[in-house]
Amino acid sequence: MVIDFHSHLASKKIFPPSFTNEVIDSFETKSESEKKVVQHLLNAGLSDHLGSGFLEKMDQASIDLSVLLIADFGVALGEPELALESIFELHKEVLDANPDRFIVFGGMDPRRGLKGVELFEKSIKEYGFKGLKLYPPCGFELDDPGLYPLYEICNEFELPVLTHTGPSLRLLGVEKNYPSSILKVANEFKKIKFVLGHGGARDCKTTIDTVKQRTNIFFDISTFQRFITTEEELNTQFREFCDSCPDRILFGTDFPMFLLSATQKQLVQKIAGLTSITSAEKEAVFYKNATHVLKLDVRK
Numbered sequence: 001m002v003i004d005f006h007s008h009l010a011s012k013k014i015f016p017p018s019f020t021n022e023v024i025d026s027f028e029t030k031s032e033s034e035k036k037v038v039q040h041l042l043n044a045g046l047s048d049h050l051g052s053g054f055l056e057k058m059d060q061a062s063i064d065l066s067v068l069l070i071a072d073f074g075v076a077l078g079e080p081e082l083a084l085e086s087i088f089e090l091h092k093e094v095l096d097a098n099p100d101r102f103i104v105f106g107g108m109d110p111r112r113g114l115k116g117v118e119l120f121e122k123s124i125k126e127y128g129f130k131g132l133k134l135y136p137p138c139g140f141e142l143d144d145p146g147l148y149p150l151y152e153i154c155n156e157f158e159l160p161v162l163t164h165t166g167p168s169l170r171l172l173g174v175e176k177n178y179p180s181s182i183l184k185v186a187n188e189f190k191k192i193k194f195v196l197g198h199g200g201a202r203d204c205k206t207t208i209d210t211v212k213q214r215t216n217i218f219f220d221i222s223t224f225q226r227f228i229t230t231e232e233e234l235n236t237q238f239r240e241f242c243d244s245c246p247d248r249i250l251f252g253t254d255f256p257m258f259l260l261s262a263t264q265k266q267l268v269q270k271i272a273g274l275t276s277i278t279s280a281e282k283e284a285v286f287y288k289n290a291t292h293v294l295k296l297d298v299r300k
């Protein structure tokens with residue numbers, strides 16, 4: 001069984017244009033015509049608004065369940081085509097169509113204020129969303145007082161909170177209080193399981209140090225293929241994870257961020273092919289730890 005703990009709906013309607021433009025720029029295309037090709041491919045790839053293409057790719061990769069994370073970029077980067085309320089509704093539609101294949105985490109910028117808290121609460125109580133996604137590079141810290149009402153809800157319902165860690169777009173900022181901010185809130189909200197998005201891909205030393213200080217902090221490995229490039233490095237790093245914090249590591253792809261460079265299937269195969277960790281350790285990475293964080297009852 002495989003659970004992808006870090007993915008996003010491949011729809012350009014939910015990303016601000018400035019976000020997709022920077023993704024296009026990151027391809028370092030040499031000419032205008034190359035840029036146009038990338039733009040065309042990205043537009044085509046990001047037209048899967050209801051997730052049917054996503055499901056096909058999950059099937060090809062033998063991914064049973066994907067956690068779809070809503071990232072709220074609107075306050076920092078300008079609103080995307082869909083307003084946040086509509087983005088939540090779109091995800092509800094995707095979830096309702098395939099409740100056994102998707103789990104949705106609502107994303108919220110604390111500067112949305114009371115309206116944001118109400119929308120998030122509604123998504124938990126009425127839409128069946130199962131967690132919170134935070135994106136601090138948008139311009140806030142994890143111990144921002146504006147996040148506390150959201151944490152209260154997650155704590156009450158014992159729902160996980162996944163936060164982006166590390167650098168992001170050049171347009172955005174960098175967290176200043178990490179990791180002390182996450183250590184602080186993880187201590188204050190003990191019923192929340194916090195997940196460090198990309199924690200297993202870059203700055204892995206900080207990740208290991210951080211999760212060891214709390215029992216309720218986990219990390220996903222999404223974007224690993226970009227930062228841990230050789231097979232040898234990958235084997236060494238995963239051995240270290242399994243020696244130091246085997247119950248905290250979660251598989252994730254960050255699809256569709258790498259839709260033009262790697263398939264979900266390739267990412268699954270890379271981890272399945274590791275020689276430095278045992279098959280029991282791979283099971284923990286692929287789904288056992290995730291079922292614990294998501295409180296899923298899975299017998300497989």
Ligand SMILES: [Zn+2]
Pocket residue numbers: 006007008069254257
């Ligand atoms: Zn992501």
